[in-house]
Amino acid sequence: MGDEEQPRPSSPWKWVIIGCLAVAVLGTCCVGGIAASGYFVYQQATATDPTVNEFLAKVKAGDRAGAYEAIDQEWKDVQTPEQFDRFIRMVDDIMGGLRSKTRQSWNVKALPGKLQAQIVYSGTFEKGEGVMTIVLFKKGEVWRVAGFTVNSHNFDNKGPCPNCGKTTFLGASFCYECGKPFKE
Numbered sequence: 114m115g116d117e118e119q120p121r122p123s124s125p126w127k128w129v130i131i132g133c134l135a136v137a138v139l140g141t142c143c144v145g146g147i148a149a150s151g152y153f154v155y156q157q158a159t160a161t162d163p164t165v166n167e168f169l170a171k172v173k174a175g176d177r178a179g180a181y182e183a184i185d186q187e188w189k190d191v192q193t194p195e196q197f198d199r200f201i202r203m204v205d206d207i208m209g210g211l212r213s214k215t216r217q218s219w220n221v222k223a224l225p226g227k228l229q230a231q232i233v234y235s236g237t238f239e240k241g242e243g244v245m246t247i248v249l250f251k252k253g254e255v256w257r258v259a260g261f262t263v264n265s266h267n268f269d270n271k272g273p274c275p276n277c278g279k280t281t282f283l284g285a286s287f288c289y290e291c292g293k294p295f296k297e
């Protein structure tokens with residue numbers, strides 16, 4: 114009885130070999146994990162395409178009420194339909210209609226209760242080039258647009274409005290403060 118209960122020295126080689134195996138398996142898991150994660154992110158990013166295209170089509174068609182209707186509630190919480198309408202009209206005036214776009218980069222991450230995707234596109238608009246960043250949320254099964262920004266030199270400061278003195282933008286055809294059109 115006493116013999117069985119005595120601790121036996123374990124072979125150090127066994128532990129070295131198990132240690133190596135653990136490292137090897139861990140290494141493989143990490144590589145596999147990163148690859149799977151990268152694929153997941155790409156898959157989720159491309160899954161936002163229908164939502165993005167629908168949003169941009171409505172913006173281009175001037176259906177700003179329809180575009181507002183489809184955006185995520187969190188965007189609606191911070192922007193009224195009137196503010197959204199004004200924002201989209203401003204972008205449309207400064208950039209003109211979107212002719213084509215190319216996805217440049219994407220990022221998908223899990224947040225409490227939702228997935229968040231951020232997709233960056235280079236876009237060609239009627240009035241020049243711009244970079245669009247579109248943020249989307251997925252709560253449940255549906256992706257919804259939760260943010261939209263356009264960066265372009267067309268948004269550079271053109272100087273004060275001759276009528277009201279407020280700042281105007283390079284691509285703007287009229288003053289967003291007083292509404293007076295700029296002469297060509």
Ligand SMILES: [Zn+2]
Pocket residue numbers: 274275276277278279288289290291292293
């Ligand atoms: Zn003005």
